Amino acid sequence: MASYAPIRPGGSLILAWQTKNRKVLIVGGGQVAAGRIVSVKEADAQVTLICPEDGLCDEVKHRIHVDKVVDWVDRCFQDSDLDENYDMVLTAIDDHEESLRIGQLCRARRIPVNVADVPSMCDFYFMSQHRDGPLQIAVSTNGQGPKLANMIRQKIAASLPPGIGETVRRMGILRGKVRQWDPEISNSGPRMRWVTKLCEDWGWSATLVQTIAMTTNAKTTGTIYLVGGGPGDPELITVKAQRLLQTADLVVSDRLIPQQVLDLVNRKSDSAQDELLEWCLEGLKKGQQVVRLKIGDPLLFGRGGEEVLWFRDHGYEPVLVPGISSAFSAPMVANIPVTHRGTADQVIITTGRGTKGSMPDLPEYHPMRTLVVLMAVGRATDLQQILLSNKGYPANTPISWIENANCPEERTIFSTVEQMANVVDEQNIVAPAVLVVGQSINVLNTL
């Protein structure tokens, strides 16, 4: 039998009540009323406050006369005040009998009411609240200890990462965009899975959620930045890239926008790349600062050169920002100094997948050479055969596979050229993985 959460009666229903343009009546003008004004005005309600002038505290006077966010009626409450069709009534007066009476009147008219000094007369309680942009955290003790609610709220607020409100705000923009890309109701499932995965993968690091956020502050001239996002570890991006990501109006990324969404948005086109570039262009035409975020380094097997030419054709010269390529960071993960005095004086970086699936001309064996092969996993058998049969690699030349370098699932496997395809099968190595071949592997690793 499935087990479900137990029901624990005796609480109150916690909601985020939408009161935009709703009519709220506040009775009283002391410090409690001042707090109520802030709460309901932050929720965009229309406020009428009834209280004789000599009862107004300084803060309430400020809200009435300086902020001008309150319609003020200079007298005591009268029963006919409730004829105004209020959506909510809040009393904060020092006359207990009158409080109770107003509460009862509201109850009779089914107007939701909070009576500051009579919890039993409240349809809802106010909570101790922390707000940061759209993020709202509220603590309730369900009437048991308001001061404790205040202390607990402060403790929670102090533990939040800086910038979290901005992160939440940008997430809202991003979710709006995702829905614009594909408004189909029937795609709600994939949309939700993507947003969930994004949140889980990138957590609430403000910077990283910002990297995929899209905002619309138009500037006069658009600029395109071709930015290297590094190998996957959020800490391995440059300070410059981070700054651009934080300030950009639009960030278009192929890594952070995973296949599920590309599938969603690219139904009209079978070329994801073109579609992404078109988005950039749209932003540029609006005068936006656009970041085209590439994994690794844009110009090392990142097709960055092609994108520069494409943007030039469209009248924009991209600003290039380098990133750390896995060609360097992956060997480092495996403690391989790709050059090392006396062991390796050159490093050749190549790919296992050339244009249209071709195999690049691999270099001859040289004992002082380190070979780094990106996108090699699917070609392990071919690579092994070429290195052994055509390029003179001794069978026992050390190799290392570094899978998911600089990501949480990172894995490093050492072997020899003779075994390099075998270990891919045995250890089930999958892309993305970097292959390193050469004597430099043995310098810091005792195998």
Ligand SMILES: C[C@@]1(CC(=O)O)c2cc3[nH]c(cc4nc(cc5[nH]c(cc(n2)[C@H]1CCC(=O)O)[C@@](C)(CC(=O)O)[C@@H]5CCC(=O)O)C(CC(=O)O)=C4CCC(=O)O)c(CCC(=O)O)c3CC(=O)O
């Ligand atoms: C039932 C409730 C109805 C309601 O007002 O909605 C209610 C009732 C009463 N409060 C009283 C006293 C105090 N209230 C505060 C402060 C807050 N009170 C708030 C809410 C609530 N107060 C609702 C329950 C919410 C919950 O428990 O979760 C907060 C959270 C929100 C807000 O008001 O905006 C706000 C913190 C704001 C912030 O953190 O920012 C302080 C501390 C202080 O002022 O510094 C004291 C003195 C110390 C103490 O008593 O703890 C008394 C008089 C008791 C007496 O005479 O002895 C009553 C009446 C009674 O209990 O009978």
Ligand SMILES: NC(=O)C1=CN([C@@H]2O[C@H](COP(=O)(O)OP(=O)(O)OC[C@H]3O[C@@H](n4cnc5c(N)ncnc54)[C@H](O)[C@@H]3O)[C@@H](O)[C@H]2O)C=CC1
């Ligand atoms: N819920 C809460 O968090 C808290 C509730 N309280 C309770 O809330 C009430 C208000 O607290 P404060 O703002 O500090 O009081 P306060 O004494 O500073 O202000 C009371 C206000 O009510 C006005 N008033 C009195 N009778 C009125 C009427 N018939 N019509 C219109 N206005 C009227 C007065 O002119 C004054 O402006 C008190 O009863 C207090 O016990 C106090 C602290 C916290």
